[in-house]
Amino acid sequence: MRTFEFQNQPTNLPSTQVDGTPLKPITQVLMDRRATPHFKPEPLPEDYLEAILRLAAQAPSGYNLQPWRFIVVREAEGRARLQKAAMGQAKIGEAPVVVIAFALKDGWRGDMEAILQEGARRGAGTAEEVKKQQRAITEFLGAFPAAVWTNRHTMIALTTMMLVAEAYGVDTAPMEGFDPEAVKREFGLPKEAEVVALLALGFAEPPDKPYGGRLALKEIVHVERYGRPWVETEAAN
C-alpha cells in the first residue's frame, strides 16, 4: 500500500486580502472575477500562495479520492517553456505564478486504500468497511471513462482555487489552450497524466476585460423536466 502524509483543515490562514482590506464575500468574488488579460510583474506573497493551495486542497471529491495534482511554475525559464506549449499566451510569461492542473489516470487505484484508511481513522468507517468500500469503488470507477472522471474532479479543485484567490484579492486567468503532450514533455509528467487546465495567478495590469454578460436563467435552468424554462421572480429582475 502507498503511504501518504495527510493534512488537517488549514489554520494560520491570512485573514485579509493581500492589500490588507477585508476578504471579499463570495457574492463580490463572482462579480469581480475576470479572466485577467495581462499581469503586473509583482510577485504573489508566498503565504498567500500557500493559503490558496491549502484551501483548494479542501475541495470535495468522490470518496475523498482527491485525484487533482498541481505543478506550481514560478521561474521565468519554466514559464517561458509553458508559454510556448500554450499557444504563446502572453499572460503565462507575465504572471508571477502559473499552476498546471493535472491528474493521473487511474491514480485512484493506488491512492484509494491509504485515503480510505485515513478517513476511517478520523471516524468515517471501520477497517472492515474500508475493504468493502474499496471493492465498491473499484467496480464503480472502473466502469467510468477515466478522462471524464479526472477532468471533473480536477475542475472542482481548480475552481475552488480560482474563487479563493479572488477572495484574497489575487487575480487569475484560467486557460484551456495548450498542447498537453508538450506540457507533459516539458515538465516531466508521466504518460498517463491528463493535463486539465492552466491557472495564472498574480495582479492584473489594467484595463480588465469587460463583462461579457451571461445567459438568462430561463436559457440554462429547466424546472422539473427538460424544456420547461425557469421563471424568474420579480425580485431578481
Next chain:
Amino acid sequence: MRTFEFQNQPTNLPSTQVDGTPLKPITQVLMDRRATPHFKPEPLPEDYLEAILRLAAQAPSGYNLQPWRFIVVREAEGRARLQKAAMGQAKIGEAPVVVIAFALKDGWRGDMEAILQEGARRGAGTAEEVKKQQRAITEFLGAFPAAVWTNRHTMIALTTMMLVAEAYGVDTAPMEGFDPEAVKREFGLPKEAEVVALLALGFAEPPDKPYGGRLALKEIVHVERYGRPWVETEAAN
C-alpha cells in the same frame, strides 16, 4: 442564428445566510462544507435558490460559452424518479431541491454566435472580430473530445453553486452515482445530453459526516516540475 436572453450581474441578492447571520467567508465555507448525508424536509426559500442559480451562472467558461445547463427538481414525485435512477440514494428523496447538471455535446456550435455578439455589444470586440473568433473556436473546440470539455465546464458552474450555497448557509451533497441513460429518459433530456452530476440542496439533518482529512501539499503540489514536492512554510504547519 439562435437568439437568447441575457442577464447582467445579479443585484438584489440576499445579503445574509438563510438564518439571518452574516454570509460565511470563503475560508469558512471550505471548512464547513461536507457532502451532507441526510437532509431535513425543510424547504429552501425561493429567493435563496434563485440567488444561488444566478451566482452559479456567473462562473467563467472558455470564450464565455457557458455550456452548463440545470434541471431543478423539487416535486416529490420527480425526486423519487431521480432517486431510482441514482442508486436509490436517500438524500435525493429527502432534500427539498436536487439539481441535475448537464450539458449538450456540441451545444456550443449553435450558441457561439449569439454569445459572442452579446460580448461584442458589451465591449469585448467588434462584429468583424466575432467572425474571426467563431472560426478559431470552431477549430479549437472541434478538436476536443466533447465529453471532456463539457464535463470540465459544467463542474466549474456546479462547484461555484456548491460554494455559494454553503456561504448562504445552505447544505449540499454532490453525487456522481447515477445511471445517465435513466436520468435522461426520466427527465426528457435529448440523446446528446451529457449528465455530469447531481447536487442536493437543503438543510442537513445531523449528524454531519466527519472530516476525512486531505493529502498534504507535498503529496499533490509539485514545484517547477513533476516529482519535486512542495515544501511547506513553517507558518502553515
